[in-house]
Amino acid sequence: MPEFPEVPMNLVKPKEPVIGKVVGSETCLKGGRKSAGFVRHVAIDVSGTPLEGQLYPGQSFGIVPPGEDENGKPHKVRLYSLASPSWGEDGEGKVISTTPKRVIDEFTSQKDGDDESCHELFLGVCSNYICDAKVGDEVQVCGPNGKRFLLPVDRNAHDYVFMATGTGIAPFRSMCMELFDHPDGPTSSQVHLVMGSPYESDLLYDDLFRGYAEKHDNFHYHTAISRGANKQYVHGLVESQWEDVFNPVLSSERGLLYMCGLIGMQFGVYQLLGERGLSDDYMEIKDELQGVPVSDWDRETMRRYIRPSERMMVEVY
Ligand code: FAD
Ligand code: A2P
Numbered sequence: 001m002p003e004f005p006e007v008p009m010n011l012v013k014p015k016e017p018v019i020g021k022v023v024g025s026e027t028c029l030k031g032g033r034k035s036a037g038f039v040r041h042v043a044i045d046v047s048g049t050p051l052e053g054q055l056y057p058g059q060s061f062g063i064v065p066p067g068e069d070e071n072g073k074p075h076k077v078r079l080y081s082l083a084s085p086s087w088g089e090d091g092e093g094k095v096i097s098t099t100p101k102r103v104i105d106e107f108t109s110q111k112d113g114d115d116e117s118c119h120e121l122f123l124g125v126c127s128n129y130i131c132d133a134k135v136g137d138e139v140q141v142c143g144p145n146g147k148r149f150l151l152p153v154d155r156n157a158h159d160y161v162f163m164a165t166g167t168g169i170a171p172f173r174s175m176c177m178e179l180f181d182h183p184d185g186p187t188s189s190q191v192h193l194v195m196g197s198p199y200e201s202d203l204l205y206d207d208l209f210r211g212y213a214e215k216h217d218n219f220h221y222h223t224a225i226s227r228g229a230n231k232q233y234v235h236g237l238v239e240s241q242w243e244d245v246f247n248p249v250l251s252s253e254r255g256l257l258y259m260c261g262l263i264g265m266q267f268g269v270y271q272l273l274g275e276r277g278l279s280d281d282y283m284e285i286k287d288e289l290q291g292v293p294v295s296d297w298d299r300e301t302m303r304r305y306i307r308p309s310e311r312m313m314v315e316v317y
Contacts, residue, residue: 001310002152002256007059008144011050014077017064017140018049022133023095031201038102039167039204040131043089044139046096051143053093055082057174058150058258058313061096061143065129078126079145081170081260081315085177099170099204103127149258149313151175155182159189159254161246163234163269165196168261169204171315175258180212180219189218190249196224196234196261220245235268242276250278256311257282263316267299270306282312 012018024043029035046052055061062077069075080098089095103124109116133139149171152158155178162172172193179187197203203223212219222245224237238246249255250273259266273282274294289297289305308314 002158003154004147004150005056005153007056007147007150008054009147010142011054011144012142014062014064014142017062017077017142018046018051019138020044020046020049020051020096020141022135022137022139024089024097025131025133025135028099028204029201030203030206031199035199035201037202038104038131039202040100041083041097041205042100042130042133043084043095043097044141045094046141047094049141051096051141053086053088055084055093055096055144056086056150057082057178058171058315059144059146061098061141061145063126063130064140064142065126066140067125069125075125077142079143079317080130081167081174082144083170083173085174085181087183098130099167099173100127100130101167102131146315149260149315151178152256155179156188157254158256159249159252160191161238161249161255161257162191162193163196163238163257163259163261163265164194165234165261165265166202167204168259168265168315169195171260172258173205173208176209176212176219180216186216187218189254190220191218192220192222192246192249194222194224194234194237196226196232196237196265198225198227200225200228233268234265235272238269239272247276251281255281256313258313260315261317266314266316267302270302271297282309283307284309 023045025040028041029039060079060081064077065075083099084097089097105122106119107122209221213221224232224234284307286305
């Protein structure tokens with residue numbers, strides 16, 4: 001069984017955030033300005049704060065946007081996954097980074113009482129705040145958060161399947177850098193990264209991952225494009241290459257599975273693991289679902305009765 005490290009948590013509370021300074025902000029979409037969405041790689045200098053050198057791949061940190069919500073209360077903290085390795089963007093843990101996507105849409109009713117006829121522009125508060133921030137701007141940060149989505153202590157004792165949709169790639173940038181650019185040398189483990197995007201132009205950090213694939217025989221980069229000619233979701237891609245590529249890693253005792261991104265992805269993956277006889281390796285299935293054929297698992301039952309085991313790390317939002 002994998003052993004995971006103890007990591008620092010909540011060194012800085014959301015009510016008393018510290019000041020970081022934006023030191024970099026650039027698009028990280030393959031298509032750049034030709035993509036329909038807006039996703040940036042934002043680097044924040046936290047030197048001299050309790051966060052310096054204290055964030056680990058798989059953790060997230062909080063950003064507290066300035067101003068008040070519609071009830072006149074200070075805006076709540078939003079979490080963003082760490083995209084940098086433990087040594088930071090700068091090699092010294094002083095500069096952390098993340099991958100914010102602008103939430104930009106037409107207003108749609110979310111709850112009882114919302115105006116059904118309203119279709120005004122809807123802008124997410126914090127994602128747009130942090131994407132707007134310019135180099136030199138100060139931002140309020142806190143954290144670290146999360147202790148369940150981490151690389152194991154002995155990184156070479158395991159092989160990895162990383163599955164991401166959209167900005168769910170952020171922790172895998174961090175983890176791949178940790179595994180392949182480590183001062184002790186690159187990992188000897190097999191690492192498969194499966195990235196799901198609507199279009200090729202929406203792929204994130206694509207150059208970085210293609211670079212790793214060219215340089216390291218043990219790094220494998222797979223892309224699942226959902227709206228292209230050959231429509232595919234992440235679990236569909238894994239299924240289509242099950243026998244040759246994914247089964248050997250996942251059915252080995254060394255295999256660890258990480259998933260980050262849209263909540264819907266986990267259900268497709270749970271079903272696939274169930275169909276392929278790997279339920280016991282990656283999931284704890286409660287009595288209510290024991291013996292129920294996988295074809296009868298629906299989202300609600302999976303949500304209620306399946307928990308990831310120690311070999312599966314899930315971060316969905
Ligand atoms: P908000 O102002 O909070 O608006 C979003 C809310 O508005 C939704 O929850 C919904 O209730 C409502 N809403 C949504 N669409 C509409 C609409 N069309 N009309 C009306 N109401 C609507 N995000 C990233 O981009 N990158 C990351 O790396 C990242 N990592 C995360 C890690 C963790 C552990 C978690 C929990 C979340 C992460 N997120 C990440 C999500 C992030 O925390 C924010 O939720 C996201 O950026 C949206 O925040 P916002 O303030 O821009 O939007
Ligand atoms: P689609 O939106 O075409 O249905 P982004 O965050 O950049 O929008 O990307 C999210 C990606 O995840 C899209 O390709 C989206 O496809 C895909 N996706 C949506 N629902 C699921 C699901 N249930 N399982 C896996 N991937 C999904």
